Amino acid sequence: MSGNGRRPAAAPAVNRPASPSPRRGGTSRWRGEFPYHWDADDVVARRELLGLAVLASGALFAGTAVLAAMGRLRERRRGSARPVARLADVPEGRAYYFNYPGEDDQAVLLHLPGGRFVAYSQKCTHLSCAVYFQEEHNRLFCPCHDGVFNPQTGEAVAGPPQRPLPRIALRREGDTLIALEETP
Amino acid sequence: MSRPVRDRPRVNPEAPDNRADVLGAREPLPGRQALLLAALLIGLVLMGLQLWLLTVALDMYLAGEGESLWLLALVSGLVFAGGLLAWRRSA
Numbered sequence: 001m002s003g004n005g006r007r008p009a010a011a012p013a014v015n016r017p018a019s020p021s022p023r024r025g026g027t028s029r030w031r032g033e034f035p036y037h038w039d040a041d042d043v044v045a046r047r048e049l050l051g052l053a054v055l056a057s058g059a060l061f062a063g064t065a066v067l068a069a070m071g072r073l074r075e076r077r078r079g080s081a082r083p084v085a086r087l088a089d090v091p092e093g094r095a096y097y098f099n100y101p102g103e104d105d106q107a108v109l110l111h112l113p114g115g116r117f118v119a120y121s122q123k124c125t126h127l128s129c130a131v132y133f134q135e136e137h138n139r140l141f142c143p144c145h146d147g148v149f150n151p152q153t154g155e156a157v158a159g160p161p162q163r164p165l166p167r168i169a170l171r172r173e174g175d176t177l178i179a180l181e182e183t184p
Numbered sequence: 185m186s187r188p189v190r191d192r193p194r195v196n197p198e199a200p201d202n203r204a205d206v207l208g209a210r211e212p213l214p215g216r217q218a219l220l221l222a223a224l225l226i227g228l229v230l231m232g233l234q235l236w237l238l239t240v241a242l243d244m245y246l247a248g249e250g251e252s253l254w255l256l257a258l259v260s261g262l263v264f265a266g267g268l269l270a271w272r273r274s275a
Contacts, residue, residue: 046220048253053227056268059244060234061257061264067241068257125246177208184249 004048077181079168084179085109087172090117095133097122100168100179106130107168109138110151117177120154121167140165158182230263 069169079101090096090111100107107124110133120140122130129144140149147159154165169180242254 047271048270049224050227050267050271050274053231054264057231057234057264057267060231060238061260064234064238064241064253064260065257067238068250068253069247071241071245071253074245074248074250162243165247 013113046182077183079176079179079181081171081180083121083173083176084170085177087175087177090177093135093138096178097132097136101182105182107179109170110134112152116153117170117172119156119170119177119179120149121166121182123166124161125156125163125165126159131165227267230267234260234263 032047053173082100082102084098084107088110089125092111092115093113094111096109096111098107098109100119107119108122108131109117109119111117121129122132124131124147125140125146126142126145126147126157129142131140131142131147131149133139134141138151139157140151140154141147142149142159142161145160146159149155149161149165150157154167156162156164164183166182168182170179171178206274237256237260241253244250244253
């Protein structure tokens with residue numbers, strides 16, 4: 001941009017780029033490197049557009065391929081057998097909170113009516129907030145976005161979550177409940 | 185559709201008009217305009233398909249159903265390979 005407000009003279013045609021000669025007596029160097037006239041500077045060559053589209057397509061493919069590779073490598077089952085609670089700790093219709101499979105992984109054990117025990121990860125399948133059991137409504141509830149899960153099955157029944165809670169397999173040994181593994 | 189560049193009012197009427205030099209080799213022949221537009225639309229639809237495949241793959245991965253993700257990656261890869269082929273042929 002010139003300081004006196006005058007516009008530069010005509011630029012050379014695109015098929016005949018100017019030689020990078022000095023300003024005086026020849027064409028400016030920037031015109032040789034950018035030979036588009038400003039009446040046509042919004043022109044994008046089809047090949048350039050196609051190149052950008054192919055680049056975006058490659059990025060989308062790479063993302064899908066990475067997910068596929070990670071899906072192959074990831075362990076579906078997590079955790080090992082570990083006692084989590086005594087039967088007397090969880091009265092019927094109540095919940096018991098524990099950590100499984102890791103020390104930082106929160107989980108909930110439910111004593112359902114009829115004497116059945118089920119356990120789920122507390123990590124909401126929407127955005128990983130901790131769900132908790134609402135006894136008065138008999139539901140697993142995520143307070144972040146009002147997600148609701150069925151305590152019998154762990155299925156999402158309301159709110160934004162689409163997938164069920166990861167389930168923790170249990171085994172009863174005497175008066176102790178053993179967590180075996182967590183499956184998505 | 186916007187008007188072709190050569191039909192638009194000029195930004196700088198004082199400057200010499202060399203738009204024909206710039207545009208001459210770029211604008212398609214009259215009969216090819218529709219063909220190029222169709223190709224562009226097909227390309228956009230295929231890229232939309234790839235984006236959808238990526239979201240489905242992410243959902244399946246988070247749900248722990250990683251075994252069948254390779255099929256989605258294969259379809260996405262075929263679309264990418266087709267685009268790459270078209271790009272190389274346009275050279």
